[in-house]
Amino acid sequence: MSSVKAVVVAADIMTAYGNGLDSCWEGLLANRTAVARLARFETGAFHSDYGATIPGLDYHCNTSLAMQMLVQLFDRSKEVFPADARLLLATTKGEIDLLEKSIITGAGDAAESSLDHLLGKVANITGARGGGMVLSAACTSSTAAAARAAAMIRNGTADCVLVVACDSVTEFIYSGFSSLMALDKVPARPFDKHRAGLSVGEAAAFALIMSEERARREERTILGEVAGWGMSDDANHMTGPSRASEGLILAIDKALRSAEAEPQQLGFISAHGTGTVYNDAMEMLAFRSVVGDRKLPVYSIKGGIGHTMGAAGLVEMIVALRALRVNNVPPTVNMVEVDDDAQGWVANRSQDVDRNALALLTSAGFSGVNAALVLA
Amino acid sequence: MISVHGIGWITASGYGTIGSGVCQRLAAGEEMSSLSRRSIFSYPFKNFGRLDAVSRMTTYAVALSLRDAGIEYAPTRKQDIGIIGTSSEGSLASDIAYFRDYVDNGRTLSRGNLFIYTLPSSPLGETAIHFGLVGPLLYVAGEKQSLAAIMDIAADILMAPETYGMLIGQAGEEEALYLVLAPGQESRALCNFAEARSIVASGRDIAGMVDEFSQLKK
Incomplete structure (x- = not known):
């Protein structure tokens, strides 16, 4: 096996707790849930009305929820990504709210929701010019993307990969999970004896993964491997x-x-x-x-x-x-x-x-x- | 060394394999939906009728490519083979079908059997289930030459090794092409990795790639 280590040198998240890892970490340690009753769309026909949404996002406006999250996340982090970073974008439904809006209102083009379009937007706001791909494998998408990024670094295909992930709470997704009877009527209770389903949530995240050699050469803080x-x-x-x-x-x-x-x-x-x-x-x-x-x-x-x-x-x-x-x-x-x-x-x-x-x-x-x- | 051990394809005009030289042309007026599934699959495909169009094309091409590679499959047999696929429009058609149906039903009734195909990886999932593929499963898009990018990822996976064989390919609503990649035994392969990569990176459509692979074999 190659001795090249894939290390994380920058990372941050935006979740329903707020923008940044600290807010999520503090919320979790406080044993406080960010899952709440949804106000984004009508939930009367569904098996639940709970979800974890990020306050302040505008639904069905000109910018998708995913892009609103990503712009705020990158604005906050102020991380300047290397121009040669390869970009791996992980998502299941990306900007699916653009398709919803197109079908409900007749405005816009449903094809604007394609993952390829979102990849181009993410490349623009991150400045990652090393080539990019969308990776999607249902709810393992970003785990798989982190794995592929590390593999690319270990085998020498790349020495700097930016992994970006996002998915949002939309009527499209919520109605689908509801149809599959996958939602708990109350906020999700993992590993509880009385658990009865999941709560849909939204988040955006990024991790800059480098070879250890490059990270040390650039005097980067190593967050983990x-x-x-x-x-x-x-x-x-x-x-x-x-x-x-x-x-x-x-x-x-x-x-x-x-x-x-x-x-x-x-x-x-x-x-x-x-x-x-x-x-x-x-x-x-x-x-x-x-x-x-x-x-x-x-x-x-x-x-x-x-x-x-x-x-x-x-x-x-x-x-x-x-x-x-x-x-x-x-x-x-x-x-x-x-x-x-x-x-x-x-x-x-x-x-x-x-x-x-x-x-x-x-x-x-x-x-x-x-x-x-x-x-x- | 990684080589290509089987290739299966299906287009609006017919279907076939490269290694064994099968090329079945559809008769005038004959549609793909009329294909005998039994002639393509080794055993009946459960609930084939509920699959979306991309899933059908994917499973057809994978069945043909596995046959071409001499890889047998059975209902109770699982094999550590992975699959990475791409498509020109992702799950757009299924997305529209699901959400339009939901809106047409007054935004109160949604259909789970339409929803499950709104993931671009779902056709790969249906394929993994039928053929018993327990290796890595991934949908890739975005690169201009996605199929070449997929070959590179598959090569990484095989060289690690994370699994023993990889299916890579692309599918649309009316066509699909899948290749079986595996390490070793280049003398028994259809072509080597570099030859195949140059063909899939050429930017040609599936019919064009099939022609090139066929020429390579000759």
Whole structure:
């Protein structure tokens, strides 16, 4: 294996807690949810009226929700990205609100919602001129993008990759999840005994990933390392995970092998933890299979910020890197009564973790996709 | 070394494979929907009728490419093979179909069976399920030569190695082309990686790429 390390040198997020990682971190540590009743569109026909939206965004105006989030995120970060950075944009539905507006009002062109168009806009506002791609793999999109960025750096294809992720809460998406009976009537309760579904959330995030050699040459602050990755598919069902967890186990095994790490080196797990009955049970089965009887701190941030779909993995990676740095993981917000299979793993309080431990991050999504990262 | 071990294609005028030289032309007036699914798939495709158009084309081309590569599949068999695909318009047609239907129903009734195809990766998901593909699955777009970019990602995945074989290709509502990539055994391959990459990077349409691959084999 190549000894080139892929390190994160800049990263930030915008979530329903506010703009910036600090607001999200503080919200999670305070065990406070940002999931609230939706006011963005009429929800009377749906199975829930909860979601996690970012205050102040204008719906169906001239600029998409995704672009409003990204502009605010990059304005705040003031990060100047290297012009030679390769750009990987991860999203599921990008600017789908432009298509909604076109169909509802007849104004505009539905094709403006294409992911290619959004890629061009993101390249313009970031100044990343090294070529770009959209990567989409349902709710593993940005986990997969971080994995591919790290792979490009490890194998020498690139030494600087900007990963950008975004997805927003729209009527299109909300009605779809509702039709699939995937929404909890109350804010999502990951790993809770009485969990009944997810809460849709919106977020934007970026991570600048470099070779360690370049990061040191440019005297960059290293926030952490993407040490390993694995991707798989259940090949089982379009909208539900395999209950035997073999797909996620395969992705985790690949990630550990990619990191040349053993399960014993893991200090905590940032779970996908959507709050649906089957996802959370499937994940706990996988964690037990990989880690064995040693109970690790496991948490999900989706009770706090909702399920941010294609952006979820990158947001969770950036939160996990913070957790690694402070040796403490946030509580699983909204979890009141921990499910039997998560006893001793998941807590609704923050938990200390060992110094120098590795973190495991897991993601899963429609089509049976799975992705896992090992972070250091 | 990574080589191409099978190629399957389908267009409005016919379908075929490169390695085994199959080329079935549709008769005048015959539509793709009339194709015998049994002649293309090794076993019946469950719920094929509910697939969207891009998913149908993707699964046809993948079935042909796997057959061309001599890779067998069965309902209970799973294989660590990945799939990366692209399409010219992503899920735009499915997006419009889903949301227009929802609006036409007074914005109160939405259909989950339309919603699931609004992810650009869904055709790849349907393919993974039918053929038992448990390797990495990814939809890629944006580069002018997306198929060449996809080949590069697949090469990274195979060289790591993250999986043992990769299907790469592109699909639209009326056509698709898929290639089976795998490391080693170049002498038994259809062509090497560089040859295939130069063809898919040429910017030609699927029919044009099929012609070039066919010439290469001759």
